[in-house]
Amino acid sequence: MAKPTTVNEFFVQSLATDNTLTVKQQQIILAAVELFAAKGFDHTTTSDIATKAGVAEGTVYKRYKTKRDILEEIMRRFVRDVVPQAAHEFVNDEWTNSHGGLHQFLVELIGNRVDFIVANFPFIKIMASEALSNAEMRNQVLSKIGVQAMGAILPHLQELRKQKQIVDWPDDMLIQFVVATMISLALRLIVDLPVADIEQQKTYMVSFLERGLAVQK
Numbered sequence: 001m002a003k004p005t006t007v008n009e010f011f012v013q014s015l016a017t018d019n020t021l022t023v024k025q026q027q028i029i030l031a032a033v034e035l036f037a038a039k040g041f042d043h044t045t046t047s048d049i050a051t052k053a054g055v056a057e058g059t060v061y062k063r064y065k066t067k068r069d070i071l072e073e074i075m076r077r078f079v080r081d082v083v084p085q086a087a088h089e090f091v092n093d094e095w096t097n098s099h100g101g102l103h104q105f106l107v108e109l110i111g112n113r114v115d116f117i118v119a120n121f122p123f124i125k126i127m128a129s130e131a132l133s134n135a136e137m138r139n140q141v142l143s144k145i146g147v148q149a150m151g152a153i154l155p156h157l158q159e160l161r162k163q164k165q166i167v168d169w170p171d172d173m174l175i176q177f178v179v180a181t182m183i184s185l186a187l188r189l190i191v192d193l194p195v196a197d198i199e200q201q202k203t204y205m206v207s208f209l210e211r212g213l214a215v216q217k
Contacts, residue, residue: 004116005089007082007123008033011074014081027053028060029077032070037122041071041129075130079140090116091152102165102214105156106206113182114202121189128190150175166213177212181205 011033015026031052035044046067050057064070095108117124131138157174160166166174185201195201 004093004112004119005086007078007086007120008037010082010085011077013085014077024053024055024059025063027055028063028070029074033074033123036071036074036126037120040122041067041126046070071126071130075127075134075137078127079137083141086116087148091148096152096156102160103206103210105160106209107202109153109156109178110182110202110205110209114185114198114205117182117186117189118198121186124186125190128186149179153178164215167215174213178209181209 008030011030015021015029018026021029028049032044032049035048035052039048044067046060047057049067049070050060053060060070064073090112093112095105095112127141131141154171154175157166157178158171161168161174182205185195185205188195
């Protein structure tokens, strides 16, 4: 199974097609994305960003008055460009072709999303912090990725229910349990709880959902 595209790769793609930005502005944004993800917003300085971008610190201030302005620019682009791309990739990825029953569906879905979370959790941590304090951004993210993601997962669950492989529960509850299980890993990483073995985590998640959703015989 191919690895999901990272948030940083999506940003590179987005900036490459934006003719309104100079090369230096692109370098500043990409440098800030990498540093905020690696060190956190509070522990990154404008000097760090300038050094990483290969520009003078004064060049950073010509475009952005404060470090917060840079973060807000990143968040705007994240909502406008990265979220739709990530959602599109998710709903068109290999896992959507799964036709091997409940176990195979869960293995492929969990594997896809866990790989994405692990590859991007530093940025997800920043995004989650901003979303908690910015209702507009939170609503935009949920409206853009939530509907597409739910629309991709639900037909598989409905088909499995039709085949009597999973319990006859309402659609919203099936989605809730599946999505919440995947999000639990992101929450664990955000609060810095250690995760020793990601592959083992995938196995536990699949087993947990399989036991909870399968029709009892």
